[in-house]
Structure formats: structure tokens, C-alpha cells
Amino acid sequence: xxxxxxxxxxxxxxxxxxxxxxxxxxxxxxxxxxxxxxxxxxxxxxxxxxxxxxxxxxxxxxxxxxxxxxxxxxxxxxxxxxxxxxxxxxxxxxxxxxxxxxxxxxxxxxxxxxxxxxxxxxxxxxxxxxxxxxxxxxxxxxxxxxxxxxxxxxxxxxxxxxxxxxxxxxxxxxxxxxxxxxxxxxxxxxxxxxxxxxxxxxxxxxxxxxxxxxxxxxxxxxxxxxxxxxxxxxxxxxxxxxxxxxxxxxxxxxxxxxxxxxxxxxxxxxx
Numbered sequence: 104x105x106x107x108x109x110x111x112x113x114x115x116x117x118x119x120x121x122x123x124x125x126x127x128x129x130x131x132x133x134x135x136x137x138x139x140x141x142x143x144x145x146x147x148x149x150x151x152x153x154x155x156x157x158x159x160x161x162x163x164x165x166x167x168x169x170x171x172x173x174x175x176x177x178x179x180x181x182x183x184x185x186x187x188x189x190x191x192x193x194x195x196x197x198x199x200x201x202x203x204x205x206x207x208x209x210x211x212x213x214x215x216x217x218x219x220x221x222x223x224x225x226x227x228x229x230x231x232x233x234x235x236x237x238x239x240x241x242x243x244x245x246x247x248x249x250x251x252x253x254x255x256x257x258x259x260x261x262x263x264x265x266x267x268x269x270x271x272x273x274x275x276x277x278x279x280x281x282x283x284x285x286x287x288x289x290x291x292x293x294x295x296x297x298x299x300x301x302x303x304x305x306x307x308x309x310x311x312x313x314x315x316x317x318x319x320x321x322x323x324x325x326x327x328x329x330x331x332x333x334x335x336x337x338x339x340x341x342x343x344x345x346x347x348x349x350x351x352x353x354x355x356x357x358x359x360x361x362x363x364x365x366x367x368x369x370x371x372x373x374x
Contacts, residue, residue, distance in 0.1 A: 106139045107269060108161035112149040117169035117245040117252035124255065124262035125167075135266060136273020149234075149242075150193035156236040163203050163239050165265060170228075170246030176293075178246040179218055179260060181211045182228035183310050184236075188319030193233020197324060199310060201331045202230075203239040204284035208307035209268040210243055215302075217260045223251075227294045227301060229313040239333050284332040285365070287311035288320065288353060290345030296367040300340050303370045309336055317349045325360045338363045 109125065111118040122142060125131070131142040143159055145152045149168040156164065170180050185199030194200070214225045228242075243265065245257045287297040287308050294311050301308045309332035312320050329336040339357045343366045346353055357364055 104139050106161040107163045108141050108143050108159050109165045110143050111167050113144050113146055115149050115168050118167045120253055120258035121167035121261045124258040128262055128266055136270045138269050138273050150232045151234055153235045156238040166242045168244050169252045170244035172247035175247055177223045177251055178226050179214050179223050180226045180228050180244045181207050182242050183230045184240050185230050187312050187316040191232055194235045199327055199331050200236055201239040201333055202309035203241055203333050204307035204309040205282045207241050208301055209271055210264050211301050213264040213267055227297050229292045229294055229311040282307045284309045284334050284336040285338045285340045286328045286336050287340050289314055290342030296342045299367050299370040299372040302372055314345050322356050322360050338365055340365050342367050
């Protein structure tokens with residue numbers, strides 16, 4: 104039976120809120136579908152438990168945490184882990200962590216359904232921080248201030264999303280093997296245009312390299328993103344207007360890496 108670890112920092116108010124709501128839903132460890140789900144707490148800030156997969160026996164890691172936004176946007180968010188360039192918070196320079204694209208897609212889709220009518224924007228975030236580990240891992244977060252981090256309704260939405268996403272991927276109707284993972288390039292940190300790809304049937308966005316990190320994006324990093332996507336990505340999706348003056352260079356890098364190209368506008372989905 105595969106194991107999934109949900110990791111919470113004791114220093115993170117939103118994480119503790121999510122953990123409390125999870126514990127109201129289940130006694131842990133819990134068997135959900137075909138997966139054994141364990142709840143773990145760490146003493147470090149959530150971006151810092153480096154190599155936690157060497158301490159916890161699990162195949163997939165879900166980090167529940169707070170999100171901080173300078174704009175103060177009320178949000179529920181999902182993102183993969185790693186650094187395109189130099190370390191900002193946790194992890195290693197120019198190192199991406201394997202991204203469970205199908206699980207991220209399931210979580211994002213469920214969050215949009217469950218948050219309908221709530222005062223929260225459901226967002227994808229660019230890949231931008233640690234910790235470092237070698238197993239597939241993702242973040243799911245509540246933003247963006249202390250009041251929101253402690254909002255039990257938001258915590259419950261995150262908790263039920265985690266449980267249902269795991270259950271859906273464990274069911275007999277699971278079609279995660281048919282998922283086409285893609286890597287997003289360009290645009291804003293909160294990546295509104297990549298939501299179109301994430302919501303498209305059969306497509307899941309694994310990593311996003313935003314416009315402000317394009318200076319660190321080269322063929323080596325693109326290949327790493329493709330290879331560490333789970334399943335492996337064969338396609339790059341471009342936020343064309345969000346590439347600025349880097350358009351020609353990015354297209355050249357993608358072509359040289361042998362990765363097919365698509366634009367966010369090609370998905371034709373209103374979000």
C-alpha cells in the first residue's frame with residue numbers, strides 16, 4: 104500500500120489549522136482508497152525540513168501551509184517545489200523537486216469547486232521555494248494574513264480537498280495514468296493563465312517558471328522540469344504575452360530540448 108505524508112510545521116498557523124481540520128475528518132494514520140495517509144509535524148518552518156523524505160517513509164509528500172501575499176489577496180493555492188535559480192527559501196540552487204502533477208490537478212480542481220462563493224481566489228503559484236527532497240511533493244496553502252490562516256472554513260476546504268483528491272486518485276475511475284503533464288513558462292507569479300491548462304481535461308501543470316525567473320531558465324532546467332514531472336512532461340506551455348522580450352530565446356531553448364510547444368491561449372477555457 105502506497106503511503107502519502109501530509110507535513111505540517113508547528114510554526115505555521117495555517118498548517119496547524121489544516122491539520123486540525125484533517126483530524127476532525129479522520130484518525131491518522133488513515134487508509135483512504137488504496138493509500139495510507141499519515142500526518143506529520145515538523146519543528147522547522149515549512150520551507151526548511153530538508154531531506155524529510157529520508158526521515159518519513161512515504162511515496163508522496165503534501166505540505167500544508169500559509170501563503171503570504173504583499174497584495175493581501177485571500178487565496179487558496181497549489182504549487183510545486185524547487186528553485187529555478189539561486190535559493191530564496193529552502194531547497195537547493197537550480198533544483199526542482201519531483202512534481203505529482205495528477206495530484207496537483209485534482210487538488211486545484213477540487214479547490215475551485217469547494218471555494219465557490221467564498222471570499223477566496225483559487226490560484227496556481229510559480230515554483231519558487233524548498234524544501235529539498237527526492238520524492239514527489241507539492242504545497243497546498245491558505246493566504247494571506249493571520250485572520251485567513253486561522254479561518255476554520257478555509258482549513259476545512261483544504262483538508263477535505265486533500266482527502267478527496269487522494270481518494271479520487273485511488274478510485275477505480277482514476278485516469279491519472281492518462282494525464283499529460285506540461286511545464287508552464289512565463290507570466291505572473293500567481294499564474295492565472297496556467298489555470299486554463301490545469302483545468303483542461305487530460306492536462307496537468309507540473310512546474311511554472313514565471314517571467315521574473317526567465318533569466319535562470321535554460322535547456323538544462325527545462326529538461327530537469329520535464330524529467331521530474333510525474334508523469335514525465337513532453338510539452339511546454341507558454342504564457343506568450345508573459346514572455347516579454349524573451350520570446351525568441353525561450354522558443355529556441357524549447358525546440359533544442361525537443362519539447363513540443365503550446366500557448367495558454369490554445370486551451371480556450373474561461374477561468
